[in-house]
Amino acid sequence: MKTNGTLSQPAQSSAPLWRFGECLFDELRFELRVRGVAVELERKPLEVLLQLLSSGGNVVRKEELLEGVWPGVMVVDASLATAVSKLRKALGDQEIIQTVSKVGYRICVPVEIALAASVAPLASSESMSPGSQDGPQAPAAVAFRQPYAISVWAAGLLIAASAFVLAVRHNYRHPPAPPTLAILPFQNVSSDPSLEYLRAALPDQVANTLNAARSLTIRPLPAAAQFSGPSVNFREAARALDVNRMVTGHYLRAGDQLQVTMEAVDPGENRVVWRETVNVPSNNLLAxxxxxxxxxxxxxxxxxxxxxxxxxxxxxxxxEEAYELYLKSVALDWGVEPNRQGIELLRRTVLLDPNYAPAWGLLSLRYYTASRFGGGGQQMLEFSDAAAERELALDPDSPNPVAELTIHRTERGELVKAHQTALELLRRRPDNPNNHHVLSYVLRYGGSLDESARECDLTMLLAAKFVWGACSTTFMEMGDYKRARSLIRADLSSEFSKAHAIDTYLRAGNLAEVLKIPAPTTPGWESYQMVLACAQRAPQPQIRALAANVKPDDDPEVDYFFAAHLAYCGQTGAALHMLKLAIDRNYCSYPAMDKDPLFDRLRDHPEFMRIRAAGMMCHDYFLANRKRAPERSKDLLRSSLE
Structure with a gap:
């Protein structure tokens, strides 16, 4: 049916079309057309254009544009000038946007606004004359400068709607995305080898300071360390690290001065938005x-x-000396020997400066690494506890020592208290991916695999591109081997990743991949030498000799893995003993053992059935008692760790 110049029913959805000069800006599609041709342009210049169009020809101050286009982010005037320059180039006419010196910008050509209706077109009576009824219809829009084309009622309705759109657009500010930050290694511009440790140490200092910021997620520094050098593409690095903010910098020695420059980067536009330089005496690290x-x-x-x-x-x-030792320890990696060196440096640090909390925190992590992956055993774990407790006492607002102590408590089998602490961590900082990771860890030990997987999913939602290796165990125990493998380092560059890749491929039945992986060299993990020999179909005497070297670990989850290896290799008695030991130490192992193909040979064994029943009781106890959370106190985190 053809219209007779009357106003159609209101469209279901509409958005303004802005006409100015020979240009058209479609706000719904966020598309600019110049002389009928769509122009490719970044979003920020288009947001500047929309702010100017919405002003009705009035001057828009620079401050308003910066706040409207870059809400919640401090950027310099040069960013705005760059956006306007790109916009002018796209418009092809330098006179459309006028610069008002020291104030702002304005659109200096007539602007018409129309509503682009998505259902029914709006046409004037003149455009629908009998002679033109079969021709193409006019665009579904009516400009304010042609009031005679519609009735007085329709004009009033359209003006009111447009005024509402203008008012909302002028006052609306898109909420900024939650900040996620990567701090890249700083560049040693002078190539002074005596200052090389500052490449990692300066980002660590920045991270320590920013850890006090609320609602900020900082990617682990080792993850960002792969992006270094003067030619880093910030946009690509941000995609790889899944961040929307970046910090980098450089330093050099100039005479007796150390000059450090720090930069904040907008990776979306691949540019520096803030830069500042400081100079301090090169022999004064405290300054x-x-x-x-x-x-x-x-x-x-x-x-x-x-x-x-x-x-x-x-x-x-x-x-001064303690701080230099601390900074040098930061630059060391986590292999057995560098970790030992780091511990020595940090011990000297805390003796010289016993109130410096970050040194205690790093010492706790290095002690833990020595305990679990360096053969240090229970003594090193107790040292790690003591260091984390000291950090917590010095910096009670930091979640890091509490998270570390919660992991330790979980591995000791204190699951209910660990669960309470993990929940309190999440209540305080639900945006912190590591807090979700800690809770997933506790839940897996208690046998709540589905809940553990959900926390892993939340962890990866908050930090999608970072490899959360411990979550690979959760998905492996659920039988999702593809997902488990995706959470292990692709290059198998750590002993942990080698071990978990072997476990995952073995359960998936992919022996060809298993045999490509060397046994991890972690002290006490001789079980992997045995299981690789079994995969190679080694003679039974050799396998029995290797099985005799498999000893219980301080971590009951590792005992569960060893029990599965022994079962796979046909060492029934040793497998049952090791599995019982894991459950006795509150690694519930149920329902994981029901889905684990490495235990298939043992399922009908009476002792396995009794051990399975014990695993079920462990899981049920965890479910029943974790709900009896204590009343929240002002210092629940501390009290739950006692």
Missing amino acids: LQQQIAGMTRWRLARALGLTEFVPEAAPRATN
Whole structure:
């Protein structure tokens, strides 16, 4: 049916079309057309254009444009000037946008607004004359400068709707995305080998300061370390690390001065939005610490859009020698020998400066690494406990020592208290992926695999591109071997990743891949030598000799893995003993053992059935008692760790 120039029923959805000069901006599609041709342009210049169009020809101050287009992020005027320059080039006419010196910008050509209806077109009576009824219809829009084309009622309705759109658009601010940050290694511009340790140490100092910011997720520094050098593509690095903010910098020695430059980067536009340089005496690292902390807490934080910090200031080093030792320890990796060197440096650090919390925190992590992957055993784990407790006492607002102690408590079988602490961590910082990771860890030990998997999913939702290796165990125990493999380092560059790749491929029945992987060299993990020999169909005497070297581990989850290896290799008695030991130490192992193909040979064994019943009781006890959470107190985190 053809219309007779009357107003159609209101469309189901509409958005303004902005006409100015020979240009058309479709707000619904966020598309700019110049002389009928769509122009490819980045989003920020188009957002600037929309702000200017919405002003009705009035001047829009630079401050308003910066806040409207870059909400919650401090950017310099040059960013706005760049966006306007790109916009002018796209428009092909430098006179459309006028610069008002020291104030802002305005559109200096007539602007018409129309509503692009998505259901029924709106046409004037003149355009629908009998002679033109069979021709193409006019665009589904009516400009304000042609009031005679519609009735007075329709004009009033359209003006009111447009005024509402203008008012909403002028005052609306898109909420900024939750900040996720990667701190890249700083560049040693002078190539001074005596300062090489600062490449990792300066990012660590920045991270320590920003850890006090609320609602900020910082990617682990080792994950960001792969992106270094002066030619880093920030956009590609941000995609790989799944972040929307980046910090980088460089430093050099100039005479007796150390010059450090820090930069905040908008990876979406692949450019630096803030930069600042400080100079300190090269022999005064405490002055450097103070300068970096102050610059980070205030000016860098504003550039990143951070406004809220926990009340207490981050603890600072007070001893020059201790701080230098700490910075040098940060630069060491986590292999057995570098980790041993790091422990020695940190021991000296805390003796010289016993109140520097970050040193205690790093010492706790290195002690744990020595305990689990360096053969240090229970003694090193107790040292790790003590160091984390000391960090917590010095910096009670930091979640890091609490998370570390919760992991330790879980591995000791104190699952109910560990679960309570993990929940409190999440209540305080639900945006922190590591807190979800800690809770998934506790849930897996208690046998709640589905819940553990959900927490792993949340962890990866918050930090999608980072490899959360422990979650591979959760999915492996659920029988999702493809998902488990995806959470192990692709290059198998750690002993942990080698071990978990062997476990996952073995359960998936992929012996060809299993035999490509060398046995991990972690002290006490001789079980992997045995299971690889079994996969190669080695003679039974050799397998029995290797099985005799498989000893219980301090971590009951590792005992579960060893029990599965022994079962796969036909060592029934040793497998049952090791599995019982894991459950006795509160690695519930149920329902994991029901889905684990490595235990298939044992399922009809009476002792296996009794052990399975014990695993079920362990799981049921965890489910029943974890719900009896204590009343929340002001210091629940601390009380739950006692």
